[in-house]
Amino acid sequence: MQNRNLLLLATAAITLAGFTTISTPTTANAATMTGTLTYHKVKLIAKIGSHYQQFKLTNHVVNSNYQHIQTTSWKKSGLKKGTKVVVDMYANQGLQSNWYRISKYAAKKKSQTKPKVQKYWVYGQALVLPKSFTF
Template identity: 60%
Template sequence: MFKKSILLTVAALGLGGFVSLTQSATTQAASMPGSLTYHKTSSVAKIGSQYKSFKLTNHIPTSNFKNIKTISWKKSGLKKGTKVRIDLYATQGTQFNWYRISKYSTKKAKTNKKVQKYWIYGQALVLPTTTSNQLALSY
Protein backbone atom coordinates (compact mmCIF):
# COMPACT_ATOMS: atom_id res chain seq x y z
CA MET A 1 0.00 0.00 0.00
CA PHE A 2 2.84 2.40 0.87
CA LYS A 3 4.55 1.74 -2.49
CA LYS A 4 1.30 2.51 -4.37
CA SER A 5 0.85 5.89 -2.68
CA ILE A 6 4.46 6.83 -3.40
CA LEU A 7 4.06 5.80 -7.04
CA LEU A 8 0.85 7.81 -7.35
CA THR A 9 2.51 10.85 -5.78
CA VAL A 10 5.51 10.57 -8.08
CA ALA A 11 3.23 10.12 -11.10
CA ALA A 12 1.16 13.17 -10.10
CA LEU A 13 4.27 15.29 -9.60
CA GLY A 14 5.60 14.13 -12.94
CA LEU A 15 2.38 15.36 -14.57
CA GLY A 16 2.79 18.81 -13.07
CA GLY A 17 0.90 18.66 -9.77
CA PHE A 18 -1.55 16.83 -7.62
CA VAL A 19 -4.93 15.78 -8.94
CA SER A 20 -7.99 15.79 -6.69
CA LEU A 21 -10.25 12.84 -7.35
CA THR A 22 -12.89 13.79 -4.78
CA GLN A 23 -14.39 16.88 -6.43
CA SER A 24 -18.03 16.74 -7.45
CA ALA A 25 -19.06 17.38 -11.05
CA THR A 26 -20.48 20.79 -10.13
CA THR A 27 -17.26 21.85 -8.42
CA GLN A 28 -15.21 20.66 -11.37
CA ALA A 29 -17.40 22.57 -13.84
CA ALA A 30 -17.44 25.73 -11.75
CA SER A 31 -13.65 25.78 -11.54
CA MET A 32 -12.98 24.71 -15.12
CA PRO A 33 -10.98 27.38 -16.96
CA GLY A 34 -12.15 26.48 -20.49
CA SER A 35 -13.98 28.97 -22.65
CA LEU A 36 -17.75 28.83 -22.96
CA THR A 37 -19.41 28.25 -26.32
CA TYR A 38 -23.09 29.21 -26.61
CA HIS A 39 -25.63 27.42 -28.83
CA LYS A 40 -29.27 28.25 -29.62
CA THR A 41 -31.83 25.50 -29.21
CA SER A 42 -35.52 24.99 -28.68
CA SER A 43 -36.42 22.04 -26.50
CA VAL A 44 -38.36 21.04 -23.41
CA ALA A 45 -36.96 19.25 -20.35
CA LYS A 46 -38.01 18.48 -16.79
CA ILE A 47 -36.42 19.39 -13.48
CA GLY A 48 -34.73 16.23 -12.14
CA SER A 49 -34.88 14.70 -8.67
CA GLN A 50 -31.42 16.00 -7.63
CA TYR A 51 -32.22 19.61 -8.56
CA LYS A 52 -31.62 21.07 -5.07
CA SER A 53 -27.95 20.09 -5.31
CA PHE A 54 -27.55 22.75 -8.01
CA LYS A 55 -28.02 26.51 -8.04
CA LEU A 56 -30.14 28.66 -10.30
CA THR A 57 -28.20 31.69 -11.48
CA ASN A 58 -28.76 34.66 -13.75
CA HIS A 59 -25.52 33.86 -15.64
CA ILE A 60 -23.17 30.89 -15.87
CA PRO A 61 -20.85 30.91 -12.82
CA THR A 62 -17.77 30.42 -15.01
CA SER A 63 -18.67 33.27 -17.36
CA ASN A 64 -17.00 36.68 -17.32
CA PHE A 65 -20.20 38.38 -16.12
CA LYS A 66 -19.45 40.44 -12.99
CA ASN A 67 -22.73 40.35 -11.03
CA ILE A 68 -23.80 36.71 -10.91
CA LYS A 69 -26.80 36.22 -8.64
CA THR A 70 -28.22 33.02 -7.20
CA ILE A 71 -32.00 32.62 -7.23
CA SER A 72 -33.75 30.34 -4.73
CA TRP A 73 -35.71 27.39 -6.04
CA LYS A 74 -38.72 28.49 -3.98
CA LYS A 75 -38.71 31.99 -5.49
CA SER A 76 -38.43 30.59 -9.01
CA GLY A 77 -41.45 28.33 -8.55
CA LEU A 78 -39.56 25.40 -10.08
CA LYS A 79 -39.51 21.95 -8.48
CA LYS A 80 -39.00 18.29 -9.37
CA GLY A 81 -40.90 17.31 -12.51
CA THR A 82 -41.65 20.88 -13.65
CA LYS A 83 -41.45 21.30 -17.42
CA VAL A 84 -39.01 23.95 -18.57
CA ARG A 85 -38.17 25.42 -21.94
CA ILE A 86 -34.51 25.50 -23.00
CA ASP A 87 -33.59 28.28 -25.42
CA LEU A 88 -29.81 28.38 -25.03
CA TYR A 89 -27.05 26.08 -23.81
CA ALA A 90 -23.34 26.51 -23.26
CA THR A 91 -20.55 23.95 -23.52
CA GLN A 92 -17.27 24.12 -21.68
CA GLY A 93 -15.63 20.82 -22.47
CA THR A 94 -17.17 18.92 -19.56
CA GLN A 95 -19.54 15.96 -19.60
CA PHE A 96 -22.54 18.18 -18.83
CA ASN A 97 -23.53 21.55 -20.29
CA TRP A 98 -25.13 24.67 -18.84
CA TYR A 99 -28.74 25.33 -19.91
CA ARG A 100 -30.78 28.54 -19.89
CA ILE A 101 -34.28 27.61 -18.82
CA SER A 102 -37.63 29.29 -18.29
CA LYS A 103 -41.02 27.97 -17.16
CA TYR A 104 -42.75 26.03 -19.90
CA SER A 105 -46.07 27.41 -21.05
CA THR A 106 -48.34 26.32 -23.87
CA LYS A 107 -49.86 29.82 -24.03
CA LYS A 108 -48.28 32.37 -26.29
CA ALA A 109 -46.59 35.03 -24.17
CA LYS A 110 -47.48 38.66 -24.71
CA THR A 111 -44.70 40.66 -26.26
CA ASN A 112 -44.50 43.09 -23.33
CA LYS A 113 -44.33 40.39 -20.63
CA LYS A 114 -40.80 39.47 -19.60
CA VAL A 115 -40.16 35.77 -18.98
CA GLN A 116 -37.71 35.01 -16.16
CA LYS A 117 -34.77 32.90 -17.36
CA TYR A 118 -32.22 30.99 -15.29
CA TRP A 119 -28.98 29.11 -15.94
CA ILE A 120 -28.65 25.59 -14.49
CA TYR A 121 -26.09 22.83 -14.77
CA GLY A 122 -27.18 19.89 -16.95
CA GLN A 123 -27.26 17.32 -14.14
CA ALA A 124 -30.25 19.09 -12.59
CA LEU A 125 -32.38 18.41 -15.68
CA VAL A 126 -33.98 15.37 -17.25
CA LEU A 127 -33.28 16.05 -20.90
CA PRO A 128 -35.38 14.54 -23.68
CA THR A 129 -33.89 11.45 -25.23
CA THR A 130 -33.42 11.28 -28.94
CA THR A 131 -34.18 8.12 -30.79
CA SER A 132 -33.43 7.14 -34.31
CA ASN A 133 -34.89 4.42 -36.41
CA GLN A 134 -32.12 2.43 -37.99
CA LEU A 135 -32.49 -0.40 -40.43
CA ALA A 136 -30.37 -3.45 -39.85
CA LEU A 137 -28.96 -4.46 -43.18
CA SER A 138 -27.41 -7.84 -43.72
CA TYR A 139 -25.43 -8.87 -46.75
Protein backbone atom coordinates in the same frame (compact mmCIF):
# COMPACT_ATOMS: atom_id res chain seq x y z
CA MET B 1 28.36 33.28 -0.02
CA GLN B 2 25.41 32.62 2.28
CA ASN B 3 23.25 35.22 0.45
CA ARG B 4 24.12 33.60 -2.90
CA ASN B 5 23.04 30.16 -1.59
CA LEU B 6 19.77 31.61 -0.30
CA LEU B 7 19.17 33.25 -3.67
CA LEU B 8 19.85 29.98 -5.50
CA LEU B 9 17.61 28.10 -3.08
CA ALA B 10 14.79 30.64 -3.54
CA THR B 11 15.17 30.50 -7.33
CA ALA B 12 15.08 26.70 -7.26
CA ALA B 13 11.95 26.73 -5.08
CA ILE B 14 10.17 29.16 -7.40
CA THR B 15 11.18 27.16 -10.46
CA LEU B 16 10.11 23.89 -8.87
CA ALA B 17 6.79 25.34 -7.73
CA GLY B 18 6.15 26.79 -11.18
CA PHE B 19 7.06 23.51 -12.86
CA THR B 20 4.82 21.51 -10.52
CA THR B 21 1.87 23.79 -11.11
CA ILE B 22 2.25 23.69 -14.87
CA SER B 23 2.85 19.95 -15.13
CA THR B 24 -0.11 18.82 -13.05
CA PRO B 25 -3.34 20.33 -14.40
CA THR B 26 -6.44 19.21 -12.55
CA THR B 27 -10.11 19.05 -13.39
CA ALA B 28 -10.81 21.65 -10.71
CA ASN B 29 -8.47 24.09 -12.46
CA ALA B 30 -10.21 23.46 -15.79
CA ALA B 31 -13.62 24.12 -14.24
CA THR B 32 -12.55 27.55 -13.01
CA MET B 33 -11.01 28.71 -16.29
CA THR B 34 -12.86 31.64 -17.78
CA GLY B 35 -13.33 32.56 -21.40
CA THR B 36 -13.51 29.00 -22.70
CA LEU B 37 -17.26 28.57 -22.62
CA THR B 38 -19.09 27.95 -25.88
CA TYR B 39 -22.77 28.78 -26.19
CA HIS B 40 -25.25 26.98 -28.43
CA LYS B 41 -28.83 27.84 -29.34
CA VAL B 42 -31.38 25.08 -28.96
CA LYS B 43 -35.13 24.80 -28.52
CA LEU B 44 -36.51 21.97 -26.44
CA ILE B 45 -38.77 21.14 -23.53
CA ALA B 46 -37.24 19.47 -20.46
CA LYS B 47 -38.36 18.71 -16.91
CA ILE B 48 -36.84 19.55 -13.57
CA GLY B 49 -35.24 16.37 -12.19
CA SER B 50 -35.61 14.81 -8.76
CA HIS B 51 -32.23 16.06 -7.43
CA TYR B 52 -32.71 19.63 -8.59
CA GLN B 53 -32.21 21.23 -5.15
CA GLN B 54 -28.55 20.18 -5.12
CA PHE B 55 -27.91 22.72 -7.90
CA LYS B 56 -28.20 26.51 -8.04
CA LEU B 57 -30.20 28.74 -10.35
CA THR B 58 -28.05 31.64 -11.55
CA ASN B 59 -28.38 34.60 -13.88
CA HIS B 60 -25.19 33.62 -15.76
CA VAL B 61 -23.11 30.47 -16.17
CA VAL B 62 -20.95 30.10 -13.06
CA ASN B 63 -17.69 29.65 -15.01
CA SER B 64 -18.28 32.68 -17.23
CA ASN B 65 -16.52 36.05 -17.21
CA TYR B 66 -19.48 37.86 -15.61
CA GLN B 67 -18.53 39.73 -12.45
CA HIS B 68 -21.85 39.69 -10.60
CA ILE B 69 -23.42 36.25 -10.77
CA GLN B 70 -26.58 36.11 -8.67
CA THR B 71 -28.30 33.03 -7.31
CA THR B 72 -32.08 32.63 -7.11
CA SER B 73 -33.82 30.15 -4.84
CA TRP B 74 -35.87 27.37 -6.38
CA LYS B 75 -38.84 28.43 -4.26
CA LYS B 76 -38.72 32.03 -5.51
CA SER B 77 -38.48 30.84 -9.12
CA GLY B 78 -41.60 28.70 -8.78
CA LEU B 79 -39.80 25.69 -10.26
CA LYS B 80 -39.94 22.25 -8.64
CA LYS B 81 -39.55 18.57 -9.50
CA GLY B 82 -41.42 17.65 -12.67
CA THR B 83 -42.02 21.25 -13.82
CA LYS B 84 -41.73 21.64 -17.59
CA VAL B 85 -39.17 24.20 -18.70
CA VAL B 86 -38.08 25.61 -22.04
CA VAL B 87 -34.37 25.32 -22.81
CA ASP B 88 -33.24 27.94 -25.31
CA MET B 89 -29.45 27.78 -24.87
CA TYR B 90 -26.76 25.58 -23.44
CA ALA B 91 -23.13 26.23 -22.69
CA ASN B 92 -20.23 23.84 -22.29
CA GLN B 93 -16.61 24.18 -21.32
CA GLY B 94 -14.47 21.48 -22.89
CA LEU B 95 -15.23 18.15 -21.26
CA GLN B 96 -17.10 19.72 -18.36
CA SER B 97 -20.83 19.12 -18.00
CA ASN B 98 -23.28 21.44 -19.65
CA TRP B 99 -25.19 24.40 -18.32
CA TYR B 100 -28.70 25.13 -19.63
CA ARG B 101 -30.65 28.38 -19.80
CA ILE B 102 -34.21 27.61 -18.79
CA SER B 103 -37.50 29.42 -18.39
CA LYS B 104 -40.87 28.23 -17.17
CA TYR B 105 -42.90 26.50 -19.86
CA ALA B 106 -46.18 28.14 -20.79
CA ALA B 107 -48.57 26.82 -23.40
CA LYS B 108 -48.93 29.19 -26.32
CA LYS B 109 -51.83 31.56 -25.98
CA LYS B 110 -53.02 34.26 -28.29
CA SER B 111 -52.19 37.51 -26.58
CA GLN B 112 -51.17 40.88 -27.81
CA THR B 113 -48.30 41.41 -25.40
CA LYS B 114 -45.58 38.97 -24.47
CA PRO B 115 -45.10 38.64 -20.74
CA LYS B 116 -41.57 39.04 -19.44
CA VAL B 117 -40.07 35.60 -18.89
CA GLN B 118 -37.41 35.06 -16.23
CA LYS B 119 -34.52 32.93 -17.46
CA TYR B 120 -32.05 31.02 -15.31
CA TRP B 121 -28.88 29.02 -15.91
CA VAL B 122 -28.75 25.62 -14.24
CA TYR B 123 -26.31 22.71 -14.21
CA GLY B 124 -27.34 19.92 -16.58
CA GLN B 125 -27.80 17.27 -13.89
CA ALA B 126 -30.75 19.21 -12.46
CA LEU B 127 -32.77 18.53 -15.63
CA VAL B 128 -34.35 15.54 -17.34
CA LEU B 129 -33.72 16.11 -21.04
CA PRO B 130 -35.69 14.44 -23.83
CA LYS B 131 -34.06 11.25 -25.09
CA SER B 132 -33.94 12.57 -28.65
CA PHE B 133 -31.69 15.49 -27.67
CA THR B 134 -28.04 15.09 -28.74
CA PHE B 135 -25.15 17.52 -28.70
